[in-house]
Amino acid sequence: MRKILFTAIIWLMFTNLCFGQDTEITRSLLTQPLLSNSPYYQSQDQKDFFEMPGEFEERKEGLKSVTKAAFLSFLLPGAGEIYAGSQTRGKIFLSVEASFWAGFFGFRTYGSWLKRDYRNYAASRAGVNLAGKPDDFFDDLAFYDNRDEYNQFARLYHRDDVAPYPENDFWNWEWDSPYSKSYYRDLKNRSKSAYRKALYMMGLSLVNRIVSVVDAMKAVRSYNRKKSLEISKVRFDFKLNPFDRKMMVYVTRTW
Secondary structure: OHHHHHHHHHHHHHHHHHHOOOOHHHHHHHHOOOOOOOHHHHHHHHHHHHOOOOOOOOOOOOOOOHHHHHHHHHHOOOHHHHHOOOHHHHHHHHHHHHHHHHHHHHHHHHHHHHHHHHHHHHHHHHOOOOOOOOHHHHHHHOOOOEHHHHHHHHHHHOOOOOOOOOOOHHHOOEOOOHHHHHHHHHHHHHHHHHHHHHHHHHHHHHHHHHHHHHHHHHHHHHHHHHHHHHHHOEEEEEEEEOOOOEEEEEEEEOO
């Protein structure tokens, strides 16, 4: 039995050398014991032959994981590209992400400043007691001169939907001029606009994450392809026979 197996190995090696190819079968036979015919070794051969390295786990050959790159870019855009060796692209995604978050905190801070300003302005120009007031109350201040005007409108047009404010000093207000009410409304609108822009920054950050995840996966696959060519040492040889008018291409892959 050993003589037959040895003869088959010699024949395969001779055939591959003649045609300029080193197949996976020859490599497997040369690197495993002659008597390793158990189901364990067969299953290992099939797994190594059909499974693509670098897709879901890192291998000894230096290939990188697509899943790990995607996870890193989801946590921090650009981290997956840096892991894949694309330093420039990774720094671009990191810079874009930093600008989005800077914009988010900047708009939030600006909106909170304007919110404080228009409330203090209402207290000084309309005599509003700021304690315990909901946001809807400050919305009503922008359209009605005083509490009685609002209550009258609520009773006439929104009798069942909107309740009037209690007639006491705690809920009372009175603008000193139409200009003051208009300026207050402008401050409030600018504050709301700043908060909306902060939400836009968060949305753009999410888009940046998605784009970075896709780009990192492509970067790892490109890295693995180049690394596989370096490891496998694929060589192309061209031979032209002028008499037969034929050109032969020999592909040699060694491990």
